Each structure stands twice: as structure tokens, then as C-alpha cells.
Amino acid sequence: MNTPIETGPAGSGQVVDRVRDGMRGIGVGSVAIDVVPLGERRGLPPVGEEWSMAVARALAEGRPIIITIDGPAGTGKTAVAQRLAKRLGLSILDTGAMYRAAALVAIEQGIGIGEPGRIVDAVSRCGLRVEFGDDPPTIHASGRDVSDRIREHDVTQLVAPVSAIVPLRDLMISMQRQIATEHPRLVTEGRDQGTEVFPYAAVKFFLTASSEVRALRRAAQIKKKTGVTPNLEELRKEIEIRDEIDRNKPRGALKPAVDSIIVDTSRMDEDAVVGELQKLAMAAVAAMLDGRKQRA
Template sequence: MVALDGPSGTGKSTVARRLAADLGARYLDTGAMYRAAALGVLRAGVDPADAGAVLATVEGLDIHIGTDPGAPTVTLDGADVARAIRDAPVTSAVSPVSAVTEVRALLVAQQRRIIDDAAGIVVEGRDIGTVVAPDAPLKVFLTASPAQRAQRRAIQDGVQDLAGVRRSVERRDRLDSTRTASPLRPAADAVELDTTELDATEVLAALHELVAQRGLLVVAPGMSAQRGRP
């Protein structure tokens, strides 16, 4: 297993999917689970700041995450929501929803079941190395400058207001790093990788080097797994 943590705009999703595909492993985007929960809360007309109502709503949701790195899926109560969970209202709601301790406990349990069922998996999120899978053989915490992260996020979302995106990114950082349940922080034994001056290919190369150093699963194109479990 490979655990990739870090704030938004560091390139986690891009490199996590590519790494999983290269390794012949599964891929889990835990952030998509929290976004699906936030979407369910909004669709139910519940205030994301009302922890009790949020928990009651999330307990009744059916959230499913597909783990094929070539075609990851997200469904909420049987409907495809892969695009809907990226909408601005969901982005605003996901931090307060994910800050509810009991909600995190529910989704972490689901994440651990997915990890346990996989022969090898690359998992991305904000608390994988510290909470979800503290025994992961490789933990990497991606960082980047706030300016670079905002620029990447603006390009990804097709937004012109770079200053507004940066404020949103910094607000999410504050909320995620100061919440009581599973705050955003690197694990004590995580490798920290600054991606500010690196493109996705360079980050991926660095991750492959770390995987090889740890003796984890390495798959050549068109070949089956050679050894170990990612």
C-alpha cells in the first residue's frame, strides 16, 4: 500500500491514479467519499454546520467508490455523482461535513474495508498515513506553495479569479489543519515531497523511486505484479 496525503493543489489525484495504474494496483480517492457525503447533506437540505443533522443524514447515504485507476467512479444512492461532487457548493460544504468526528469514523471504516479487500492499493487523502492506514509501508505527504496550489486549482476548475481561489484554498487549509478529528498533518514517518517546482511526471518519477526503495510492488507495462504489495 502507498499512502498519499496533502492539501488540495499539490497534485495528489493526478499522480495517485497514474502511480496505481503503473503498479497494477487499485486506487482510492478518500476525498471523493467526503465530497459525496457533503453532496448528500446538501441535497437533503441540511445545514453542513449542524453536526447532529449531518451525521443522521450521512448514516443513511449509500456511497460507493470504484477503485479502477483507469476509470474511478463515485455513486451516491446508486447515481453517478463524479461530476456533481466537484461543484462549488460541495467544495464549500466538505470541510464542515468532514470535520464531524462520527462522520469520519463511518467513512474511515469503509475506507479500511476497501484497503483490506485490495491486493495492492494507492490511497490519497488528508489523514491516510496518520489515521486510516498508519501502518502503510510507504507514506508520502505532498506540499506546494499556496500560490502554486491556487494556480493549479484555478486551472483545474476553469476559474479566472485566482485571488478568490487562493482564499478558498487557504480557508480549507485552516479548517482541515485545525479540526479536532484527524487534522491535516504529515505522519511522523512520512516522506515530505514539495511539488512546487515539479510537474506531474517529475512527481511520479520521485514516487516510483520511493516505491522501489521500499521494495514494494513494481509492474512493467504489460506485465503482471512481480513482488510485494503496494
């Protein structure tokens, strides 16, 4: 059962203290962080040399630093994950982009959703890869950078049913775990990272927000990119349909891990979310190292 914790300038320290206490022994219970007013901005907490030393120590002890951020579309996962990774000096993996690339491959090769075997075969042969040399990392398929193309509407419409194909998920999970072996300091965001892909992650976050807020955010993104103001009600319905598909997938269903920290971003600005996740992630890694020391 999720325990609400108030946030805000006066309560932010209490959040860290209480969650840190719950993390001792490495276990992290599900925590629902209450909202702060939209537009309220707080300075981000410093990282400091202590964090760098903790990461180095964890890796020296053979403990990868994997931070998972799951949740439905429109909760701010991608932007928050990128900023969190940069602040903590970790690599970033957008697994949703991998599934979008798979949907694009199906579109460009004229393969219908009723032919899942052909889709999996095409994706396995398309040279799908993440280029970590770029900032942020780019996604490549069929010999080219498709990072912008996969954000277009036709791909968005197809990605949910494509990502529900079980053999495709198996392929993607294998690729994502291989990426983590090559980049053991990693913030990875998607829908099943904490439940299916990295159940051993150092800390797991699950972001959520109302469908109305998520539709507003998506509309702002579309208007900024295209200059067109989309229909909010249509966007909201699309989001809710996508949620229903994601929640009922036979594999990788959209749900928080039992040990995830649940953050409602409906009325939180990006700085507030990044700041809270940074503090909680640093506390989780400290708890992980303390737990190892106590058992030694």
C-alpha cells in the same frame, strides 16, 4: 526534522539510494525532496517483473501493499495517485471524493452544517460506495454516479466543515479500512491516510506546494472545465481557509505522519512527481521485505 534532498537528472539516483538506506529495517524518516524546474520532463523509471514478484511475495506473506499520499488541495495528489497506481498495478482510492459525496448528500437533503448528527445519518443511509470496476474508480451515492457533481463549487465550499465532523470521519475511516481489506494492493490519497487510517502503510507520502501555485493549478482546472477564468486571489484565500480548517480538525488533522516522505511539488511537473514516488515506493516495499527476511 525534514532532511532536504536535491532532485534532478543528476541527483535522482542519489535520492533513491539515500532514502533506501534510511528505509532499511522498514523505518522511513521524513524527507523533504527539493524542487526541480517547472516543465522539466524526465522519462519515468521502468517497473519491471521484479516489482510484480515483490508485490506477490508481500501478499503471500500477509503484508498488504498500502501506499498513502496525503496533502492539501492543489498539490497534485489525485492525478499523481492515479498514475502511480496504474504504473504499479495497484488499486486507487480517492478518499477526498468520499467526503465530497458526503457534502453533496447534505446539500441535496437540505441538511445544514449545524446538524452533524443528521448529516452522519444521511450519509450512512445513502449507499455510498466506490466502484472499482470503472477506470478511474467512480463514487456513487443515493443510487447514482456523483463523480462529476462532487467537483462543483457548492460541494467544494462545504467539504471542509463536513469532513471535520468526528462521527463522520469514524464512519469514513471504517469504510476505507474495509476497502483496503478487499483491495490489499492500494494507493490511497487524502489528508489523513498515513496518520489516521493506515498507520501501518508500506510507504507514506505527503505532498505540499505554495498556496499561490495551488491557486494557479485550481484556476487552470476551472478554466479547462468551464471556460471561465476565476479570480486567483479569491482562490488563494479559499485554499488558505481550507488549510486552516483542515489543520485544526479534532480528528484527521492535515499533517504529515512522522515517517512520511514530504515532497514539495511547487516547481515539479507531474512526470517528475510520479517518477520520484514510484522509485521511492518500490524501494520502500523492497526494504519492507528485506526487513521481514532479516527478522525471520
